[in-house]
Amino acid sequence: MMTDERRGFFAEPDPSDHTGSGSGATPPEEGQNKASGGVAPAPGSVPSAPRVHDRRHASRHVDAEEPIDPEVALAKSQKEAAEHLDDLRRLKAEFENYRKRVLREQTHVVERASRQLVERLLPILDNFELALIAADRTKDYEALVRGVEIVFGELSDLLHKEGLQKIEALGKPFDPTMHEAVLEVGDGPAEGDPVVAEVVRNGYTLKGKVVRPAMVKVVRR
Incomplete structure (x- = not known):
């Protein structure tokens, strides 16, 4: 028959006893995490710092939502419009100067080409005049015809060289x-x-x- 002393030796441990070394014991840290509703950190990890509300960010957000003064906005728009108008006037003046300069250059080119052509025509005009003077003095119309043919040939050659x-x-x-x-x-x-x-x-x-x-x-x- 088993004695009371031996029954006490095989008796089951008290579940309310948390100081025992059995498998049912809960570490103090785990108990604190459960009590606070958090999750236990992994072994060796560094706990994150608590989040702090940034009052400066909130202040900037409030400032961004503040209404803009209509008078300030109007003054700014008028200033920008005046600057754009000045730019357009300056561009218009520059284009007008460019147009006049190109027109002057084109006029000079045409005048120079015309002068060169006239200078080359002058000898032909001189020969034509000499032929008429000779025909008037001698009354030799055959000589006049030959002179006109010579002048016509010179004029044709000159115009041919010009691309005619x-x-x-x-x-x-x-x-x-x-x-x-x-x-x-x-x-x-x-x-x-x-x-x-x-x-x-x-x-x-x-x-x-x-x-x-x-x-x-x-x-x-």
């Missing part, structure tokens, strides 16, 4: 961009293609551009 070309129209198909038809001659078929039959007045191109179309008579073939 005569439009070759006789016998060519009619081209409305190069020819100007003044009359249709002959009894060709009405559905035939027009061809230049006679040149009434020569046409010319200057550096590839038509300055005067050739005046022609056409016939259908």
Whole structure:
């Protein structure tokens, strides 16, 4: 029969006793975490610092929501508008000066080119005048014709060097961009293609551009 002393040795431990070494004992730190409703930090981790309300941030937020004075905003807008207007006026003045400068340069270029052409025409004009004087003195009209032919050749050579070309129209198909038809001659078929039959007045191109179309008579073939 088991004695009372031995029954006391095998008796179960009291659950209310937290100081025992059994597995049911709870560490003091864990008890504090549970009491405060938090989570126990991991072993070896550093606890985070408590959050503190930043009053300066709140102050800036309040300032940003403050209404803007309408008079201040109007004065600022008027100042910006005046600055933009000054910029536009300055740009307009600069563009006007640029336009005048370009116009002067173009005028000088044209005047210089015209002067060079006139200087090259003067010898031809002198020869023409000499031919007329000689014909008046001698009454030799054959000499006058030869003089005019010489002057005409000199003038043609000069204009050719400047880029002037005569439009070759006789016998060519009619081209409305190069020819100007003044009359249709002959009894060709009405559905035939027009061809230049006679040149009434020569046409010319200057550096590839038509300055005067050739005046022609056409016939259908």
